[in-house]
Amino acid sequence: MSNAVAIAGVGMHPWGKWGRSFVEYGVHAARAALKDSGIPWSDVDLVVGGETVRNGYAGYVAGSTFAQALGWNGARIATSYAACATGAQAIDTARARILAGMCEVALVVGADTTPKGFLAPNAGERWDDPDWLRFRLLGMTNPAYFALYARRRMDLYGATAEDNALVKVKNARHGLRNPYARFRKETTVADVLASPVVCDPLHLLDICATSDGAAAVVLTSVEYARRHGIANPVRVEAVSTVTPTFPNTTIDMPLLSTDSTAVAGAPELTFKEAIGQAAYEEAGIGPEDVDVAEVYDLSTALELDWIEDLQLCKRGEAEVLLRSGETTIGGRIPVNPSGGLACFGEAVPAQAIAQVCELAWQLRGDAEGRQVEGAKVGLTANQGLFGHGSSVLLAV
Amino acid sequence: MTATPVIDGWFTTGEEPHLLASRCIGCSNIVFPPVSSEAGGATSYCRNPTCDGEEHETVELSRRGTVWSYTDAQYQPPAPYVPQAEPYQPFALAAVELPEGIVVLGQVADGYGVADLKVGAEVELVVETLNTDDSGDRTIYRWRPVR
Ligand SMILES: [Zn+2]
Numbered sequence: 001m002s003n004a005v006a007i008a009g010v011g012m013h014p015w016g017k018w019g020r021s022f023v024e025y026g027v028h029a030a031r032a033a034l035k036d037s038g039i040p041w042s043d044v045d046l047v048v049g050g051e052t053v054r055n056g057y058a059g060y061v062a063g064s065t066f067a068q069a070l071g072w073n074g075a076r077i078a079t080s081y082a083a084c085a086t087g088a089q090a091i092d093t094a095r096a097r098i099l100a101g102m103c104e105v106a107l108v109v110g111a112d113t114t115p116k117g118f119l120a121p122n123a124g125e126r127w128d129d130p131d132w133l134r135f136r137l138l139g140m141t142n143p144a145y146f147a148l149y150a151r152r153r154m155d156l157y158g159a160t161a162e163d164n165a166l167v168k169v170k171n172a173r174h175g176l177r178n179p180y181a182r183f184r185k186e187t188t189v190a191d192v193l194a195s196p197v198v199c200d201p202l203h204l205l206d207i208c209a210t211s212d213g214a215a216a217v218v219l220t221s222v223e224y225a226r227r228h229g230i231a232n233p234v235r236v237e238a239v240s241t242v243t244p245t246f247p248n249t250t251i252d253m254p255l256l257s258t259d260s261t262a263v264a265g266a267p268e269l270t271f272k273e274a275i276g277q278a279a280y281e282e283a284g285i286g287p288e289d290v291d292v293a294e295v296y297d298l299s300t301a302l303e304l305d306w307i308e309d310l311q312l313c314k315r316g317e318a319e320v321l322l323r324s325g326e327t328t329i330g331g332r333i334p335v336n337p338s339g340g341l342a343c344f345g346e347a348v349p350a351q352a353i354a355q356v357c358e359l360a361w362q363l364r365g366d367a368e369g370r371q372v373e374g375a376k377v378g379l380t381a382n383q384g385l386f387g388h389g390s391s392v393l394l395a396v
Numbered sequence: 397m398t399a400t401p402v403i404d405g406w407f408t409t410g411e412e413p414h415l416l417a418s419r420c421i422g423c424s425n426i427v428f429p430p431v432s433s434e435a436g437g438a439t440s441y442c443r444n445p446t447c448d449g450e451e452h453e454t455v456e457l458s459r460r461g462t463v464w465s466y467t468d469a470q471y472q473p474p475a476p477y478v479p480q481a482e483p484y485q486p487f488a489l490a491a492v493e494l495p496e497g498i499v500v501l502g503q504v505a506d507g508y509g510v511a512d513l514k515v516g517a518e519v520e521l522v523v524e525t526l527n528t529d530d531s532g533d534r535t536i537y538r539w540r541p542v543r
Contacts, residue, residue, distance in 0.1 A: 121476065127403065128432055128439070132476060137402060137526070137536055138503055139473035140489060147467035148491055155465070155515035199467045200510045246445050251464075251491050251499055260426045261497035263444055 009037025084384025175339020
């Protein structure tokens with residue numbers, strides 16, 4: 001039996017710093033996705049909301065908030081939180097109910113309004129909280145973690161700051177004509193290198209911003225989609241939301257150390273490799289079949305790590321792919337045709353859904369101005385705090 | 397003025413300081429930072445999925461390791477980071493792989509920057525002043541390149 005469900009419609013609210021309620025963005029995206037699907041709101045029997053946890057408080061009770069804002073229609077609701085993977089977990093919840101025959105039409109919505117200013121830990125002294133201790137004892141910020149990964153690539157594989165900058169240049173060009181992208185401006189390698197170094201080797205323009213935004217998908221059974229006149233829908237073939245396997249050998253934000261490999265030995269796959277591998281295995285589709293990928297470029301260098309983690313090339317060869325234009329639209333395996341986080345900035349509970357929206361447009365041939373010609377298989381990937389990560393594999 | 401560790405039980409002081417880790421009595425798995433009784437029971441659960449141990453003993457980690465990666469903080473980190481000097485002085489950070497199979501993050505010793513570091517290079521543990529408050533110097537472990 002296939003684990004596939006159909007993507008009947010997708011919709012987004014443009015990313016930006018709009019300063020309005022996340023509910024407005026979410027409803028905008030939800031109505032766009034419903035319109036795209038041609039399915040009336042009254043037929044939706046499940047709403048899954050992606051929420052965000054800000055300063056320890058689950059501030060957005062998302063499923064019911066969106067269901068109420070669209071007008072109570074009696075649908076069941078669920079709310080997901082999985083850090084950067086929130087949207088994928090929400091999609092997985094909807095998919096599971098559809099595959100179990102407990103739901104026919106599910107609306108999945110993620111939306112965020114980012115706070116003004118710098119993301120800093122909660123006030124007060126918390127000597128048992130690693131997220132507080134990393135600032136108090138080490139001054140270890142989020143970009144410092146990204147910089148560790150970037151520097152390791154450079155020392156091990158001979159990558160350069162220019163390579164990192166080239167990721168930004170490529171993604172900036174990809175996003176130029178994406179109406180949902182927040183930053184739409186050509187960027188040169190010189191621009192990136194002229195921006196201040198935040199954490200060596202990363203410059204300001206190597207690191208993504210935070211944004212407001214919303215994304216939504218309408219999922220149905222493949223059978224329902226056909227009955228509804230969508231003969232050949234884009235299908236969700238796999239949703240991987242695996243957790244790490246002990247020992248976790250990469251220092252993940254906000255931790256101060258890895259697990260020790262002394263007792264169990266290093267696992268065969270790193271956490272990020274395992275996220276992609278689980279999606280391939282579930283779909284029965286391999287990396288050689290992937291035509292386009294949307295990966296989490298929190299920093300430019302992280303995109304290069306992801307390309308290898310997803311087995312789209314051998315370890316240490318992502319720069320070669322990048323330099324030869326193979327990850328640019330028109331190349332062998334275009335990465336982040338949407339423009340990626342470089343052009344969007346991160347809107348946490350919406351971002352994994354936005355990745356899926358972009359790939360749905362790509363596989364339908366509707367990605368105007370940034371189309372990957374003939375794309376049949378697309379893959380998303382991201383990783384966030386607390387052992388969360390996801391990869392969604394779509395096919396048409 | 398006295399010098400006291402900014403946090404209790406994480407490292408020893410003196411000529412040859414060591415990081416202090418917790419070793420599971422059941423399976424010998426080592427964790428750093430050490431298990432804190434104040435942090436509550438959940439932090440004492442052994443991370444090894446094949447072990448249900450909750451009891452630990454304190455062990456010293458090796459003083460020397462190799463650099464897994466490194467960076468620096470060109471801008472002053474937000475509170476609760478406490479800057480030691482005005483104006484702010486950037487400092488370097490290193491993730492260091494120890495023979496115990498664990499990678500530990502730390503600041504790099506005063507006077508050293510990213511130009512002094514390389515993935516795979518050897519570093520050793522030192523204890524230096526992190527900041528100074530009413531009680532005197534508050535100290536922290538750091539990684540110093542081995543020449
Ligand atoms: Zn144990």
